[in-house]
Amino acid sequence: MVYLDHAATTPMLPEAVQAMTAQLTVTGNASSLHAAGRRARRTVEEARESLASSLGARPSEVVFTAGGTEADNLAVKGLYWSRRASDPARTRILASPVEHHAVLDAVEWLAEHEGATVDWLPVDALGRVHAEALREALARNPADVALATVMWANNEIGTVQPIRELAEVAREFEVPLHADAVQAVGQLDVDFAASGLAAMTVSGHKIGGPYGIGALLLGREHAPVPVLHGGGQERHVRSGTLDTPAIAAFAAAGRYAVAHRAEFAREIGALRDDLIKAVRAAAPDALLGGDPDPAGRLPANAHFTFPGCEGDSLLLLLDAQGIACSTGSACTAGVAQPSHVLLATGMSQDLARGTLRFSLGHTSTAEDVAALAEVIGPVVERARGAGLS
Amino acid sequence: MTDAAAPRRLRVLAAMSGGVDSAVAAARAAEAGHDVTGVHLALSENPKSFRTGARGCCTIEDSHDARRAADVIGIPFYVWDLAERFREDVVEDFVAEYEAGRTPNPCLRCNEKIKFAALLDKALALGFDAVCTGHYAQVILREDGSRELHRAADMAKDQSYVLGVLDDRQLAHALFPLGDTPTTKSEIREEAARRGLFVAKKPDSHDICFIADGDTQGFLAKRLGAAEGPIVDESGEVLGTHDGAYGFTIGQRKGLRIGTPAADGKPRYVLDISPVDNTVTVGPAASLDVTALTAIRPRWCGRPPESGPAGYTAQLRAHGGETEVSAEVVDDTLRVTFTEPVRGVAPGQAVVLYDGTRVVGSATIATTTRRPAPAAAAPQQAG
Numbered sequence: 001m002v003y004l005d006h007a008a009t010t011p012m013l014p015e016a017v018q019a020m021t022a023q024l025t026v027t028g029n030a031s032s033l034h035a036a037g038r039r040a041r042r043t044v045e046e047a048r049e050s051l052a053s054s055l056g057a058r059p060s061e062v063v064f065t066a067g068g069t070e071a072d073n074l075a076v077k078g079l080y081w082s083r084r085a086s087d088p089a090r091t092r093i094l095a096s097p098v099e100h101h102a103v104l105d106a107v108e109w110l111a112e113h114e115g116a117t118v119d120w121l122p123v124d125a126l127g128r129v130h131a132e133a134l135r136e137a138l139a140r141n142p143a144d145v146a147l148a149t150v151m152w153a154n155n156e157i158g159t160v161q162p163i164r165e166l167a168e169v170a171r172e173f174e175v176p177l178h179a180d181a182v183q184a185v186g187q188l189d190v191d192f193a194a195s196g197l198a199a200m201t202v203s204g205h206k207i208g209g210p211y212g213i214g215a216l217l218l219g220r221e222h223a224p225v226p227v228l229h230g231g232g233q234e235r236h237v238r239s240g241t242l243d244t245p246a247i248a249a250f251a252a253a254g255r256y257a258v259a260h261r262a263e264f265a266r267e268i269g270a271l272r273d274d275l276i277k278a279v280r281a282a283a284p285d286a287l288l289g290g291d292p293d294p295a296g297r298l299p300a301n302a303h304f305t306f307p308g309c310e311g312d313s314l315l316l317l318l319d320a321q322g323i324a325c326s327t328g329s330a331c332t333a334g335v336a337q338p339s340h341v342l343l344a345t346g347m348s349q350d351l352a353r354g355t356l357r358f359s360l361g362h363t364s365t366a367e368d369v370a371a372l373a374e375v376i377g378p379v380v381e382r383a384r385g386a387g388l389s
Numbered sequence: 390m391t392d393a394a395a396p397r398r399l400r401v402l403a404a405m406s407g408g409v410d411s412a413v414a415a416a417r418a419a420e421a422g423h424d425v426t427g428v429h430l431a432l433s434e435n436p437k438s439f440r441t442g443a444r445g446c447c448t449i450e451d452s453h454d455a456r457r458a459a460d461v462i463g464i465p466f467y468v469w470d471l472a473e474r475f476r477e478d479v480v481e482d483f484v485a486e487y488e489a490g491r492t493p494n495p496c497l498r499c500n501e502k503i504k505f506a507a508l509l510d511k512a513l514a515l516g517f518d519a520v521c522t523g524h525y526a527q528v529i530l531r532e533d534g535s536r537e538l539h540r541a542a543d544m545a546k547d548q549s550y551v552l553g554v555l556d557d558r559q560l561a562h563a564l565f566p567l568g569d570t571p572t573t574k575s576e577i578r579e580e581a582a583r584r585g586l587f588v589a590k591k592p593d594s595h596d597i598c599f600i601a602d603g604d605t606q607g608f609l610a611k612r613l614g615a616a617e618g619p620i621v622d623e624s625g626e627v628l629g630t631h632d633g634a635y636g637f638t639i640g641q642r643k644g645l646r647i648g649t650p651a652a653d654g655k656p657r658y659v660l661d662i663s664p665v666d667n668t669v670t671v672g673p674a675a676s677l678d679v680t681a682l683t684a685i686r687p688r689w690c691g692r693p694p695e696s697g698p699a700g701y702t703a704q705l706r707a708h709g710g711e712t713e714v715s716a717e718v719v720d721d722t723l724r725v726t727f728t729e730p731v732r733g734v735a736p737g738q739a740v741v742l743y744d745g746t747r748v749v750g751s752a753t754i755a756t757t758t759r760r761p762a763p764a765a766a767a768p769q770q771a772g
Contacts, residue, residue, distance in 0.1 A: 313515055316426070316467055336470065386514035 002323040002371045004275075006300060006361025007155055007183060012249070013208035013362065015256050020210055020249035030242040031233060040244045047251035054254040055202065055217060056191030063216045063234045064247055068182040068203035070227070071216035072102035074238060075178040075199040076149055078224020080110050083146040083176070085225065094119045094137050094148035097344035098127045098159070100180055102201075103149055104340070121150065126291045127157055127345045131165040138173040148177045152184035152200070156328040156341045156357055157290030158301030160188060167196030176222060182206050182214075186257035187265055187298050192217045199224075202254075204246065208362060209253030213246035268360050269299035275358055275369045276302050282377035289342065289355065300360040303328060305347070306380050309354040312336050313383035318356075321375045328357035350388060401425045401564055402512040403521040404504055405458060405466070407451030409581050409588045410523030410567060412458035416584050417566035418521045419462050425521070427459035427466040430508065432475040433599060454588050461585050471507055478502040480599055484612050487635040490664040491737025494551070494707065495597055497751070501554035501688070509562055521564035524548045526748075528560050528568075536560045538690040538748040543571040550704050553741035553751030554688050596707065606636045606644075618667030620647060623660065623676060634667050640677055640733030647671070678730035678760040684723040684740050684752030694718060694742075694749055701742045701749060703727075705734055716742055723752040730760050 012020075028040030045059070052059040065071040076093075083090045095107045097120045110116035119137050121129045129150050138145060148170050153160045163179055170177035176198030184190050186207040192200055199222060204213040216238075218224070223237065230239030257264075273294070279286055279302070289303035290296075306314060311327035318325055328339055338352035358372070401423040403415035419425040429452050452468055459466035479498050486493035509520045525541035526549040538560055541547040546567075555563065567577070574593075581589035600608045613635055620629040629647045631637070641659040651657050651673065658677055661670040698717040703725060704710070713728040725740060734757050742749040 312467060312469065313511075316465070317515060319465055320426070336468075382514070382516060386511050 002368045003363065004323060004325045004358040004360065004368060004372065006364070007206070007357065007359035008326055009205045009211070010208055010361040011363055012205075012210060013253050013256050016209045016249040016253040019252035020245045023245035023248050026244075028244070030244055031231065040242075043244050044242050044247050047247045050251040051202075051215065051254045052217075054251075054258040055185070055200075056193045056195075057217045058193075058220070060220060060235075061192065061217050063218050063238050064242060064250075065214045065216055065238055066212050066240070066243075067214040068100075068180065068201050068206070069102040069214075070238075071201040071203070071214045072100065072178075072180055073106045074216050074224060074227050075201060075218075076103055076106040076147070077110060077114075077227055078237070079147045079176055079178065079199065079222065080114065080116060081225035082223055087143075089144050090146040091115055092117050092119060092141070092144045093146055094121055094134065094175075096121045096123060096129045096150045096161070098123055098154050098156075098341045099149065099151055100155055100182070103151065103178075103180055107149070116146070121148075123344055125345050126296065127154055127159040127341060128291070128296075129161055129166065131162060131169050134166050135169045135172075138169065138175060142173040142175065145173070145175045147198075148175055150177065150179055152179045152181035152190065153188060153298050154290070154341060155183045156339055156355075157303045157345075158183075158298035159290045160184070160296055160298065163195055163197065170198075171196055176219075183298060183301075185254070186261055187268075187300055189261070190258075198222055204250040204253060207253050207257040209250040210246045213243060213250045215250070264362065265299040268364065269294055271364060271366065271369060272300060272302050272360055274366070275360070275372065278369060278373035279304055279358075279376055282373060283380040286380070287351075298359075300364075302358045302360075304356050304358075305342070305351050306354045306356070306383070307351060308387065309380060309383040310386065310388055311353055311355050313386050314354070314356050314379060317379040317382055318372075318375065321371075321379070323372055323375065326357045326359070328355055353388060354383075399423045399518040399564070400516060401519050401521045402508070402515075402517045403427045403464070404508060404523075405429050405455035406523070406594070407454035407458075407588065407591075408523065408594055409578060409586070409591055410525075412455070412462075412523070412586045412588050413577055413581050413584070414521055414523040414564075414566045415459070415464065416462045416581075416586065418564060419464055421566070423521075423564075425462070425464045426517070427455065427462070427464050428508070429455040429466070429468045430475075430503070431468055431470045432472055432479075432503070454591065458586050458588055461587075469508070469511070471503060474507045475499070475503055475599075478507075483597075483599075484609065486737050487609050488613055488664060489737075490634060490662040492638050492735035493737045494739050495599070496551040496707065497554050497739050500552055505555055505559040505563060509559065513562065519562045519564045521566060523567055524552055524565050526552050526565050526568045528563055528565060536691055539568075540743070540746040540748070541568040543573070546572065546574070548707075549743075549748050550707050550709075550739070550741050553690060553739060553748050555690055556688055557691050560690060609633070609635050616667055618669065620645065620669045620671055622651075622657075623670060623672045628671065631669050634662050634664055634669050637662050637669050639735035645671060674732065676759065677732040679727065679732065679734040679757045680730050680760050681724070681726045681758040682734060682740065682754050683756045684725065685721075685755045687718060687721065687723045687750055687752040689750035690748045698726075701744055704741045704743065705731065705738055705754075711743065714742070722755075 028036035030040040030044045048062045049059045052062050093116050111118050122133050150161050152163050167177050178199040179197050180201045182203040185202050198219050200217040202215050205211045228239050233239050287305040338349050342352040401418050403425050405411045405427045456466050479495050483493050483495045525546040527539040529537045540549045578589045616633045619627045621627050637659045639659050657671040660672045660676050698715045701716050702711040703714040714725050716725045736754050738754050739751045741751040
């Protein structure tokens, strides 16, 4: 199989598998006081220190969660509730319209059920939020803003946001800025302290770690209201027994991904450029989504719109040829909807239905790209023949 | 040869509703060596997000059930959104037909316009050779290369009636893996269980998939609103009122809500529905007897019938029996004369003609001729 969907999930790194399997057979709840518990606690805390070091954070700023979605929910809902509790006027949320659904739907839920008003920050045709746009939205009434949230890099079209600039603006208005950095870690230089963010979401399985583990990096001055109540683990912000094997493996993956990041980004970026060239040669009318400047997009991301084609048809035909990729759009009961990201960038409904995302990763090879190059032309032609239903 | 499957390996698109029949059909097609891809048609624009007491169609659960079945069979699976086409071609047509005083069969319409048109066309464009469904019917390939649609081997399960709209081209790309073996429902469920398909125990769906609770009248009332009108007898005397003529079907006995009994004390039935003056005519069972009908929009499953009247059997409802008829085509209109009068024939229904087990074709009933009775002798135009 030619796997070109690493942004969905990427194979576990051997280092992570080793770290995880080593812990799976060892008993001990990290919250227990006996020797077994202390041993588990030591593993967790060493992993916390390691992950913090990989991501430019202090260990106390790492709150482990059961994945990126939970971390996003904790940041958005938790900060909304805590900021509103300290000042009832703070009910406005500033969010980019190109967020992952874990943020988008949490924001919309707060608007529907918790009295939040939402200002969707304008994005340009590349899906980028400009610092001036954030400044303008904040300046309208800095006192009523609960939080702002803008992802570090977009999961569909790969556009990188000017996070440091945005965080600087938010800091100026004393508003916490959260960023979903799930796609950025391992591809971009992600340094929590240097970013100036109040909170940042990271996930294990996108960087070669296991599923079901993630973390919210959270500045010490922030105390979001918990989404999960219970035993009071993780600064009383996130209750639940700590998943020692997954945490150890997450840290191992983080170490590897960050240590090899520069080299990986360079190599995978070159391979990605080859992929873009190959697709354009085979399907000259394909439109590259996101930033054409490699500096402004994730090095492992390539995103295309194929006019007159249904993304579903393209995916089916590639799948039949043993090539795995994604339409990049969200599914409701498996029914593909035009991507909200592309609609936010101003793309028409019809065009937005004909997209494919190819995302590379640590197992990708030139052969993968060659295999795609061989079939993509006829596949696009055939999908176009089937038209838009 | 019992279906469109030539010995060669076909690329087959299996329509999987999430029910047991289509799952077993897909499994049999895959087992026969075809290259099968499963597809669930999302036909409802507002799929219910949880299972309700009555079985609907196209819920998220149905989609998941179909996906699970495809995973077990080991075939790729996708969901295709044909909700807009379904709404336009099937649901709106259904409502418009009732509004016009006719009694449509949306399943035939769906097979003609969705499964073996919209879906088939897309499948062919994407390089598939055939669409496979869980219908109980047989496609038989003749030596001259033409195809015939026949009743299922098991008459009790036969669904050829709802496929009577398929033409030669559609039949050439249809695969019905359930039709050629006499199989009871419990045997199909056993087979599903044996294949590890957990839909084995899933209840059957309703006849009209887009009316999840089975309340057709309620559905129509919501769409068309209440419109009070008179219920009259054959002499025109007003016996009561109704909330909308569309809520009635010819031959219907229950739900008339007429206070006064008939003079002869016998039950009364809906004889006629006139949407123009919103009038429902009722009368005795004998007045329901239909001796002949005309039907429009004929579609032939394979070769059209020879010219001149010929003897056939006809089926008038999805679960109806067979009746002997003489039929001929005149100016693209099918004229059918019944050997014995039949009851409960409504304009809008499909008449499907059979020659033995072979489906000759179908047409939409336009007018019926009632048996000359002392009171009313003239042919009645309904709808």
